[in-house]
Amino acid sequence: MARAIRYNLDHRQKMMEEALGERQLDVSNFDLLPQLAAQAGYSNRNHPLAASSRGVVTGAQTVPPSYSSDQNDRTADLGVTWNILDFGVSYFEAKEQADRVLVLEQRRRKVVQLMMQQVREAYWQAEGAQRIRDRIGPLLEQAQSALDDSRRAQQEALRSPIETLSYQHVLLDLMSRLEVVQGELDESKLRLASLMNVAPNQDFMLAPAGDFERPHFDMPIAQMEETALERRPELVEASYNERIGINETRKAMAKLLPGIELNIGQHYDSNSFLTYHAWHMAALSVSWNLLNVLNVKNIRGQAKAQLAVAQTQRLALSMAVLTQVYVARSVLGNKQRQFDLLKQLDDVDRQILEHTRNAMQADAQGKLEEIRAATSAMMSELRLYQSYGELESAYGQLLSSMGLDPMPSSLDGDDLRTIEKALAAEQLRWAAAGSGSDSHLSAARQPSMVKAVVSASVLPGKGDTGAAHALIQP
Structure with missing residues (x-):
């Protein structure tokens, strides 16, 4: 479990998406600040900027041509511009991005x-495969030897053809069954490795795993139900999406308000x-598109419809979550009963194999009974591990x-040992909650991101992970 949390690519991808969302939130927060602009320039004219004036009535020139600016001019400006409307829109966008980060979490x-x-599930299937793999080869060799003996007996006509062929x-x-099992065993370890x-x-x-410990959950x-409604990621995500929709409506309403822009700056001109070559300036301007007022009713109607859809979706999702809780509870009980039966069957097959070996005869028929009993015992053990894997999966x-x-x-920390200890502690907490000794489990708490290192340079089998062939504890 610790290796999967630290190295699984799907988990690493989600963590990187969450980290990207946090960077986008930083950018959105920066958009709340006013605009601070610095500007400098130099201009040169081959002729002075000269001009004259004429009378409106007579059309005669009233003043001779004159100029009031140098042919070479240098300017510099430093100003702060703050648009209150843009600030309001950016504020709602930042809140939406913050909720999107929580959705990614x-x-x-x-x-x-x-x-x-x-x-x-994959661990216990791989564990069963590891225990049984070394027993399949000898069984196949023993079956092949018995088959060769039977074919020689058939050629010598020592028994009836029907009996020999049967x-x-x-x-x-x-x-054939052993070959199928061998193929399934090879796949189980690959799934766990993936x-x-x-x-x-x-x-x-x-x-090597210890005894099978049956997971119980008697909450x-x-x-x-209360715990699922408070903690299910899908429901929490739905609440964040509902909040994003509300902020989207508020942002649309904010765009209908007048735009108020405040400008404050320091200016310089070498003319x-x-x-006065340097001066301060402050300006306030208001602009409003009056036609936007006609769209208020449509925006409010859209907001109400969007909120109603979000509430309906969340209600449907809540019902689906509660159904999943009941189904998972029922599946866990069924898997527990199936495991108990398969465990008894495994004990019976072991005893049959032991008695068959004790009573084994030297003829071919005795070999067949031994092979059949050994195969049945091995298949029972494999089914036991598979059943326990399904039981663990149902518990999960x-x-x-x-x-x-x-x-x-x-x-x-983010090393394997720390993650492993945290997993073990949390599983004990689950067990305590399932037995009813932890009454605070269903209390609402926002989960925080696991601070694990996401680095493509860290690979399994290197660094703090130990050798790739090291024992992986159950």
């Missing part, structure tokens, strides 16, 4: 929750004809249906 939470559910049919059917972002051609060993259904699905995060809200 909820999507990252969802990815982590689903990823942990997949890791639970015997060979059973052997070939067992060998979740941990381990190269497909890189071999690793899983640490009252009313508290489960020798000026009495129940936690995910309530929006419980596999990671705490904050971490002291």
